[in-house]
Each structure stands twice: as C-alpha cells, then as structure tokens.
Amino acid sequence: MKNKLIELENKFTEIKKLGWIEASSHGNGNVGITFENMLGKERENFPIADYNGIEIKTFIKGHGRPYITLFSSAPDGKYIFQTQILKEKYGKQDWKIKTFKVFYARITANKFTKINNNYYMKLKIDYNKEKIFLEIYDLNFKLIEKDCYWDFTTIQNKIKQKLKYLAYITAEKKFSHNKVYFRYIDINFYKIKNFKCFLQLIAQRKIKICFKVGIYRTKQKLGKTYDHGTGFEIKKENILELYEKI
Secondary structure, X not given: OHHXXXXXXXXXXXXXXXXXXXXXXXXXXXXXXXXXXXXXXXXXXXXXXXXXXXXXXXXXXXXXXXXXXXEEOOXXXXXXXXXXXXXXXXXXXXXXXXXXXXXXXXXXXXXXXXXXOOEEEEEEEEOOOOEEEEXXXXXXXXXXXXXXXXXXXXXHHHHHHHHOEEEEEEEEEEEEOOEEEEEXXXXXXXXXXXXXXXXXXXXXXXXXXXXXXXXXOOOOOOOOEEEOOOEEEEEHHHHHHHEEEO
C-alpha cells in the first residue's frame, strides 16, 4: 500500500502544478469528479475505494457542507425496498408535487430526532445481535417499530472495501467567464483505526446516518423514488477520531 500512496501523491503533485483547471462537470461533487478525471478515472458508483484501495474525498477550502459521507448503505429489513417503505410511512409531502412523499432525515444514536412533527427516530446499537437498529417512536415515545437495521458484517465489509485508506484533498474554486475552475492545493493520507472505534463514534453521535429519499420530477419518471443513498456521515472536524494520519 505504501507504493500506492506514493503513486497517488505523485499524481496529485502533477495535477497541483497545472494550477487552475476547468471543471469537467456541473453540480454537486464536481470538484471531486474533476480531480478523478485528471487521474484518468471515470465516474462510478461501485462500493470500493476510488483509487487502488484509497478512498478520495475532495473539498473546497472555506466552502461546502461540514459532513463527510463515508459510505452509503441501505438498511435491511422485512421489506426489499426498505427506504421506500420509510418514505411512504414516515415521509412528508414533496414541497413541489404534494401528491408524493419524500424522506430526508439525519439520525443519531441515543438521542431522539423529531421527524415531520409526527414521529421520533434514533439509532440503537445491539451488540448481542450485531446490528444497528433504526427505532421509530410516536410522539409519546412509544416504540412503533424497529424493522430497519444494518448488520455489523455489512458495515465491516463496506469499511474494508472502501474506507481503509483515505486521501483528503483540499482545493480552491473560482469563476471566470461563466466557467468554474479548481486548483488543488493539499493532500493528506489517513488509515482507519478499527471497527470498534467506528461503533463508538456512532454511540457518541459523531457518526450519523442520513436518509435522502426524494422523487423524480421529470415527466418520464414523475413521482418515482429517487434514493440519493443512505449515508454514514462524520463531521470533518472529527475525522482524526476515526482515522490516524499517515
């Protein structure tokens, strides 16, 4: 792995020397997509690390959301499309097309999160069953269901395949002649500590699970579920509690 880390660092140095680079895509994530294109890597959604076993996270200096999405993992349960069931049962009306529901929520362990003024949700780590449960309560804090869960084994495999090594890249952004440009200025490498640490950070509410289940608004797919992924997230400021810097 040492050689692969050095290889990526050398490629980063080459890209850094190029200075300002025109964005190769539009919308969210274009800073990371542009960097990966410079590596000669096409965009993909495979559950493996981005580059030779190294997951790449790219951020714009002074901008962007505070959370890092570590990986996405849909919950298991008694239904095949468990997140779609959550949307229909506990979601709210879409702001634009009110005949359809959406479900957006960021849930933590050991603390109730109010959902759409009708429910509470929280995560519960069950070490005996080796699962993380999504517990759903009514407004009187009576447990309604805990059908959704994530197996420890599933999460461990995600970490092994995608998160063992992390490259944290910082970039700058500018606009010129109605175009977006990025300049990549810094890279740091990290190695994950262990799975026990991962669970501890969930228990401490430093790793959260974020649901982003919307709908398509185009005529061809109008009203169909658009699942952006159920993300395990951590704040940037807490990254060194999960990783050791290399």
